Amino acid sequence: MRNARPLSVRPRWPGAGLPRSPEPGPPEAPHSYPPRRPPAAASSAFETVVDPTVPVTSQNGAIFVVLGLGVARCSGTSVSAPNLSVVFTAGHCVHDGRHWLGHKWVFVPGYHHGERPFGVFTAKWLGTTPQWLGHGNENFDIGAAVVGRNERGQRLAAAVGAAGIAWGLSPQQDFDIYGYPVAPPFDGSTLQHCAQTPYEGHDLASFLAPGPLNLAVECNVTGGASGGGWFNADGLLNSVTTYGYPEDPATDFGPYFGRAAGHLFKQAAAIR
């Protein structure tokens, strides 16, 4: 699995569709699902999480997707839902623009140097936003999975807990960002963390597609961190890593969690 390649930065191009909301400010009342996560000291450098199996941190995990020519990598988060089985990630980690990546898609929470302390959870349902699915619109590059039980018969949230999720919040927040970057200088074997990194603004490219403008934060991600969770000060999942630029490795971009993220969550949470 160490030799897996990152399912990372998407080529960027404008999506298609009708005009949507002009600003990612709260177009609706904010929504959330139960909170979590203690605060950490601020840092925009990805720092290795020494023990990713401790409670709360263990809700982050590595995603492995078996493709025709090998194994691709992403990151994801166990999200609190009645079915105890929802993972949130990037849209391009579940659908590559042409195909669903569901042939063999597994979530390994607390993954550390090849160890799978909580077992492996295989996807039984994958979902994304209609805007990502139909148009490759990067402002909606959000994905979700509903996973089956692990080898021990446990549901995901019963094994590692689950993060709350929120949508419709102001983009002007500080975020804790997690992920399993594979591309150098990382090797995908450890969970990395940028602590309390503030919202910087929007990517100019985000203006070219409909929908709420995406968010930029300072965090030196590389490929493989795609799908990794962004948590606000209340510990709620409020975006996921979707892309960066090789000439600016210090900046990480993620979609604004608006109605589309909320709808996707409700869809996934309703799967039995």
Next chain:
Amino acid sequence: MRPVSSFAGLGIAIFLLALGVAPATAWGEGSPRLRFKAGNGYRIAIEGRGPAAILEVTHDDGPHRRAGEVSTYVAHGAVSAAAIQVRFGDLGSVDVRFRPSGKVTRGAPVQHCKGPDRRIVRYGVFVGHIRFRGEGGYTSARIHRVKGQVLTRISFSCEVSAYLQRHPGKQAGKPTPKEAKETKLLAGFKSGVTATYFEAITTRAGETRFVAVNERTEGSLGLYRVAFAKASPLTFAFDSALSFGSVTPPAPFSGSASLRRAADGTKAWAGTLAVSFPGEPGVALTGAKFKAQLAQSW
């Protein structure tokens, strides 16, 4: 992903192509566009593209366009073939509706392509209000009625076919003279939601050109600025080993800069080079953040 080796030109190309060559179906029944003269010798063009309205402020030195500057402001709004409603932050707003005059022109159909193959232009006037005041008041406009058009574009496939039919040499890979070489000096950086690029180029035809691009976002406003100049070849000097290059471009640039490559391969890009864009004068084109390189064609 932008390759660093050609970031300036490619940056422009990506942004403008993304705005210009989006599939026709993406923009519904057509893109509204209008243009008018604004204060202090600037021209303003406004165009609706999908979810965004683009307001472009241009200044150049006349019909030969040897030098000029463009500031482009992009914001999401309510854009359709019939209307544009958008706010450009504190700089102004556009709220206009299209009244067709009835005049329509239809382009000749492009052969051998898929999708809409015929460009259609509907003429008329836009009525409502356009208010704009550039940063620091470098230009301003207040308009209630202006001529314009709604353009229905051809598909990307047809755009490519039309280009190849107009430039058959490109399709056949027509060779260019090998004796002359093209030399480029590239310098730039991207950091967060800001990026600045500079490119000096001496073409095979012996022309020397300079381009600077600055892009960033401020809240819900995207800003994309370009400045360019053509100049004497003496303004871009370099040695045959490409270990040294220096530039002294004319206005809207100022100052000079040089790139030196030491024996150990380390590069130093330094000097006083700066550029003035509409609304943003004196943008430094050197500094610790910049990465630079000098390259030459075979």
